[in-house]
Amino acid sequence: xxxxxxxxxxxxxxxxxxxxxxxxxxxxxxxxxxxxxxxxxxxxxxxxxxxxxxxxxxxxxxxxxxxxxxxxxxxxxxxxxxxxxxxxxxxxxxxxxxxxxxxxxxxxxxxxxxxxxxxxxxxxxxxxxxxxxxxxxxxxxxxxxxxxxxxxxxxxxxxxxxxxxxxxxxxxxxxxxxxxxxxxxxxxxxxxxxxxxxxxxxxxxxxxxxxxxxxxxxxxxxxxxxxxxxxxxxxxxxxxxxxxxxxxxxxxxxxxxxxxxxxxxxxxxxxxxxxxxxxxxxxxxxxxxxxxxxxxxxxxxxxxxxxxxxxxxxxxxxxxxxxxxxxxxxxxxxxxxxxxxxxx
Amino acid sequence: xxxxxxxxxxxxxxxxxxxxxxxxxxxxxxxxxxxxxxxxxxxxxxxxxxxxxxxxxxxxxxxxxxxxxxxxxxxxxxxxxxxxxxxxxxxxxxxxxxxxxxxxxxxxxxxxxxxxxxxxxxxxxxxxxxxxxxxxxxxxxxxxxxxxxxxxxxxxxxxxxxxxxxxxxxxxxxxxxxxxxxxxxxxxxxxxxxxxxxxxxxxxxxxxxxxxxxxxxxxxxxxxxxxxxxxxxxxxxxxxxxxxxxxxxxxxxxxxxxxxxxxxxx
Numbered sequence: 001x002x003x004x005x006x007x008x009x010x011x012x013x014x015x016x017x018x019x020x021x022x023x024x025x026x027x028x029x030x031x032x033x034x035x036x037x038x039x040x041x042x043x044x045x046x047x048x049x050x051x052x053x054x055x056x057x058x059x060x061x062x063x064x065x066x067x068x069x070x071x072x073x074x075x076x077x078x079x080x081x082x083x084x085x086x087x088x089x090x091x092x093x094x095x096x097x098x099x100x101x102x103x104x105x106x107x108x109x110x111x112x113x114x115x116x117x118x119x120x121x122x123x124x125x126x127x128x129x130x131x132x133x134x135x136x137x138x139x140x141x142x143x144x145x146x147x148x149x150x151x152x153x154x155x156x157x158x159x160x161x162x163x164x165x166x167x168x169x170x171x172x173x174x175x176x177x178x179x180x181x182x183x184x185x186x187x188x189x190x191x192x193x194x195x196x197x198x199x200x201x202x203x204x205x206x207x208x209x210x211x212x213x214x215x216x217x218x219x220x221x222x223x224x225x226x227x228x229x230x231x232x233x234x235x236x237x238x239x240x241x242x243x244x245x246x247x248x249x250x251x252x253x254x255x256x257x258x259x260x261x262x263x264x265x266x267x268x269x270x271x272x273x274x275x276x277x278x279x280x281x282x283x284x285x286x287x288x289x290x291x292x293x294x295x296x297x298x299x300x301x302x303x304x305x306x307x308x309x310x311x312x313x314x315x316x317x318x319x320x321x322x323x324x325x326x327x328x329x330x331x332x333x334x335x336x337x338x339x340x341x342x343x344x
Numbered sequence: 345x346x347x348x349x350x351x352x353x354x355x356x357x358x359x360x361x362x363x364x365x366x367x368x369x370x371x372x373x374x375x376x377x378x379x380x381x382x383x384x385x386x387x388x389x390x391x392x393x394x395x396x397x398x399x400x401x402x403x404x405x406x407x408x409x410x411x412x413x414x415x416x417x418x419x420x421x422x423x424x425x426x427x428x429x430x431x432x433x434x435x436x437x438x439x440x441x442x443x444x445x446x447x448x449x450x451x452x453x454x455x456x457x458x459x460x461x462x463x464x465x466x467x468x469x470x471x472x473x474x475x476x477x478x479x480x481x482x483x484x485x486x487x488x489x490x491x492x493x494x495x496x497x498x499x500x501x502x503x504x505x506x507x508x509x510x511x512x513x514x515x516x517x518x519x520x521x522x523x524x525x526x527x528x529x530x531x532x533x534x535x536x537x538x539x540x541x542x543x544x545x546x547x548x549x550x551x552x553x554x555x556x557x558x559x560x561x562x563x564x565x566x567x568x569x570x571x572x573x574x575x576x577x578x579x580x581x582x583x584x585x586x587x588x589x590x591x592x593x594x595x596x597x598x599x600x601x602x603x604x605x606x607x608x609x610x
Contacts, residue, residue: 051510071513078514084507088529097525098515142511149515 001027008057017043019209030179032200033189040209077146081158083138085130092126098149116144136167156188237286242313249288250309259307378584386585394562398570409485417493425501451555480556489545493538500534540601
């Protein structure tokens, strides 16, 4: 059950959009397809919806082979980044569209439309045209329209991409709650890792037409399969072969055998968080994330020498991982986890 | 950058002066000349059997050519915008042909094709008269007015994109339902604008129709041909009267076009 894609391939001219992609989306889950632009995530979503034909591979929706089914017969609800509102129709007619196609009678349609408009908090605006709505309202209308026909799966293509930051945050909280109520299998595409982690239970990280890793937000953050995933799901510094998260960089004033010397170049205060940028002796630029309290305790100033101690580092070259000074071999052939004993 | 007052005024004066000299004065002269001897003579000319027949024939041309070119135009625009192919630039260029080629040449080409010894002359020999009859005139009218609906619809189709159509298909609409409920309503003002321009062109067409019709009084004369015949026969009042009818029809279409423009902007 749920949605599964096996060995999907898609080429646009010289560009390989999907390269042997397989994913499994459990029934009733909320899954994010996460990746940079051009990673194939939207193409994959559109292939599931039937808006894009695959060159090869299988799409299964709720146990049924949907690979060659046209979009109108797949029973999917699709929400577009730019809303795709029917501009010449009122909000009511937009939401009622799928029901009218299914030849519902008037009373039933009206009841269903108002139920959905209430759900998306647009009940008073049924008579308006899309041009009279804000971006957030248009996207909620598009969502109501997709949900009206009781789709087996809900697919959202960067649904909040065109909205401003505040509305975006409200809407994603709202989408998560909606999913908790409705339990319809949902996939949503985003390039924003914070959004993906905030909303989705399961994440699929894509890059250059391939799936890099899938799992929960914690799994991806704590055990990234490779360098790409590690740097895509969070900030990262590179120290030789090791990758260290900025919040895993301890800044101290006294050197010991596990520290590296650095020159404090810039201190940026971002509210609670403080960003300390340093240059190491070999010229590498790194940054450490501290709290205000830590900064005040250290009395750091720009231009002074400080010492860095990676608390937790990762290496993906399959061999040992080490942080300067304290050589602690870790790392498995498929990507090691080199948490230093002192810190974990 | 705002132009200063004197230059703004002189620009306006130039623009309006140009329009007055070249467009308004000639049109006003028609009005004046038509009613110089009262309303009687021009009215007689228009209501003469030949005049009425010419009016009827002109309306018939519009009634046949405009719907056909509208259907063809929408289909062709959809093909050009929605189905990318290497042939598209060629189709695009061919559609513009009637704009580039002189109507007289179009008339001649039809004459060669359907006249004695032409490739399609057998149709006439079967008893279905094309040249010097209404079918030939319809063909000429369609030819000269073909590009308008395509040209006006293509940019609108490009602008609306495919998102709405795809949304409709995920909601269960088939291709036909999507076309009627989503695509056509979205492009309706572009199409309407194209229809108005097509109508104006068909009403006013002279060159191509003259050649294929033979301009036989009371048989194969549209209004422009009637005007020309009256003028050539020194019945100037009749010519002016018929011209006036044409001018009024043109003004109505122009007015309709302006109305549509405003609707589109709203």
